[in-house]
Amino acid sequence: xxxxxxxxxxxxxxxxxxxxxxxxxxxxxxxxxxxxxxxxxxxxxxxxxxxxxxxxxxxxxxxxxxxxxxxxxxxxxxxxxxxxxxxxxxxxxxxxxxxxxxxxxxxxxxxxxxxxxxxxxxxxxxxxxxxxxxxxxxxxxxxxxxxxxxxxxxxxxxxxxxxxxxxxxxxxxxxxxxxxxxxxxxxxxxxxxxxxxxxxxxxxxxxxxxxxxxxxxxxxxxxxxxxxxxxxxxxxxxxxxxxxxxxxxxxxxxxxxxxxxxxxxxxxxxxxxxxxxxxxxxxxxxxxxxxxxxxxxxxxxxxxxxxxxxxxxxxxxxxxxxxxxxxxxxxxxxxxxxxxxxxxxxxxxxxxxxxxxxxxxxxxxxxxxxxxxxxxxxxxxxxxxxxxxxxxxxxxxxxxxxxxxxxxxxxxxxxxxxxxxxxxxxxxxxxxxxxxxxxxxxxxxxxxxxxxxxxxxxxxxxxxxxxxxxxxxxxxxxxxxxxxxxxxxxxxxxxxxxxxxxxxxxxxxxxxxxxxxxxxxxxxxxxxxxxxxxxxxxxxxxxxxxxxxxxxxxxxxxxxxxxxxxxxxxxxxxxxxxxx
Numbered sequence: 166x167x168x169x170x171x172x173x174x175x176x177x178x179x180x181x182x183x184x185x186x187x188x189x190x191x192x193x194x195x196x197x198x199x200x201x202x203x204x205x206x207x208x209x210x211x212x213x214x215x216x217x218x219x220x221x222x223x224x225x226x227x228x229x230x231x232x233x234x235x236x237x238x239x240x241x242x243x244x245x246x247x248x249x250x251x252x253x254x255x256x257x258x259x260x261x262x263x264x265x266x267x268x269x270x271x272x273x274x275x276x277x278x279x280x281x282x283x284x285x286x287x288x289x290x291x292x293x294x295x296x297x298x299x300x301x302x303x304x305x306x307x308x309x310x311x312x313x314x315x316x317x318x319x320x321x322x323x324x325x326x327x328x329x330x331x332x333x334x335x336x337x338x339x340x341x342x343x344x345x346x347x348x349x350x351x352x353x354x355x356x357x358x359x360x361x362x363x364x365x366x367x368x369x370x371x372x373x374x375x376x377x378x379x380x381x382x383x384x385x386x387x388x389x390x391x392x393x394x395x396x397x398x399x400x401x402x403x404x405x406x407x408x409x410x411x412x413x414x415x416x417x418x419x420x421x422x423x424x425x426x427x428x429x430x431x432x433x434x435x436x437x438x439x440x441x442x443x444x445x446x447x448x449x450x451x452x453x454x455x456x457x458x459x460x461x462x463x464x465x466x467x468x469x470x471x472x473x474x475x476x477x478x479x480x481x482x483x484x485x486x487x488x489x490x491x492x493x494x495x496x497x498x499x500x501x502x503x504x505x506x507x508x509x510x511x512x513x514x515x516x517x518x519x520x521x522x523x524x525x526x527x528x529x530x531x532x533x534x535x536x537x538x539x540x541x542x543x544x545x546x547x548x549x550x551x552x553x554x555x556x557x558x559x560x561x562x563x564x565x566x567x568x569x570x571x572x573x574x575x576x577x578x579x580x581x582x583x584x585x586x587x588x589x590x591x592x593x594x595x596x597x598x599x600x601x602x603x604x605x606x607x608x609x610x611x612x613x614x615x616x617x618x619x620x621x622x623x624x625x626x627x628x629x630x631x632x633x634x635x636x637x638x639x640x641x642x643x644x645x646x647x648x649x650x651x652x653x654x655x656x657x658x659x660x661x662x663x664x665x666x667x668x669x670x671x672x673x674x675x676x677x678x679x680x681x682x683x684x685x686x687x688x689x690x691x692x693x694x695x696x697x698x699x700x701x702x703x704x705x706x707x708x709x710x711x712x713x714x715x716x717x718x719x720x721x722x723x724x725x726x727x728x729x730x731x732x733x734x735x736x737x738x739x740x741x742x743x744x745x
Contacts, residue, residue: 171405172205175377177385178398187212188398189223193231198510202239204285211278211354222275229254236494238487243283243290256589257559258330276330280352287407289342295328302349307363348404356395360388377401425471425513448473466520467505489583490516500551502581523573541636542701547578549694556622559589565628566609607648612656612685623687630682638664642683656685677708
């Protein structure tokens, strides 16, 4: 009978002599198949004492890691998965500080130390930033496995050289260790190790070998007796049994699962029975499938997506494909496609999501060429809710277009494609941000991308504004001009075509909202998507005043062009009369 990974964990944390506990710790022991594919994780964070929000920072760091790590692709290595999650968490913490009332004061921001151990198969993977420590028990002594990221200015002045949330990028120390049965690892905060020496902690581990929680309490208690005035946290891991190794490392050790062939109806892959192909293009193949054929599923109808045959030799494409499922698992929103629960090991690289019984927004617009404003507002509001779920997670969709939005039979709208989503803080190994260029969809792409600039939430707003304009008018706000503009001057020269015309009853204040949402300059768009949605629902006084203003104020260029035409006609008439 094959052996499994078994770990015993003991933990204890105390606020000590402080008013509150700014430390936070946690552990996750998943069931199969994640136990084999992702392993067991423990994490510890220590908030900086000068910050009133450091407890929130340490709690967010630990909870975010233990949640998001298990949402990463099975095809990623432990190091890639953990580092991307830590990078994303760091970016979120840094952004919270920047958005707060204290601005750039990192000493009072969302900053904490962070250490984590992931035990997968026969290997321990260590991740560390700050001045907490990870030890290994070696006989009657402790071996320090991490480096303290401290800068010592004097005997009384010491500060953290590196920490989570302190800057836009974070440098994480990584180390891997081969494990043996009986190995003991321990994580502690500085409030402990500064007052209890290594041999004394090792002695407590031996004394309480049968109860790791008691060992953690004993070490914390001794630190308090020795005068520690800081928060105190101890986490202990002991390896009780290790797997055979080879069978448990089939998934992900080479950096990728095997790529599946094109699938056929009635074919079964890992318990998913293929019904028919739903969609195929140059980027992916999507199938309708039933979860349950010999795989322990519940018989639910799902969508199964495999990588494009044409792009399988492109590492960047495969990395992004693997990133899609992780993105979906991090977002819980009614207007964003939901991933299918992961319940068993996979033999191939693919993604499984809920099946949306409906039609794309592109088809909806064909079927509804002249929708009323209320229906358009309802769809725009739902898409905006989905986009805001991305933005709250420091993500940009970057490829919002009618083909990437579904409208189901109940009228619920869902964003369904994450192939171009950018996650803040997640640096692709290929280096640099990829330039967005979606064949056939550049008319929805924000103009700043064509200038090589990084996008913002306002870039997604531009795409949504174009979609709203198209639903109301049946055309694009700049025709093909903006899609061809590759310089700032060309973009400024692109002419917005008013949504007002004689065939459709569109109020001038709605045209004003659309004009602002699709402005070429992202700084002149709405600050938040909710403002755009609100202005589509009720008149904005500024747009009403603009509509009542004389033409020379509303559109000086059109006024002078029109005046020139009138003067030319008058001059021609005068010359004709003189000739007669």
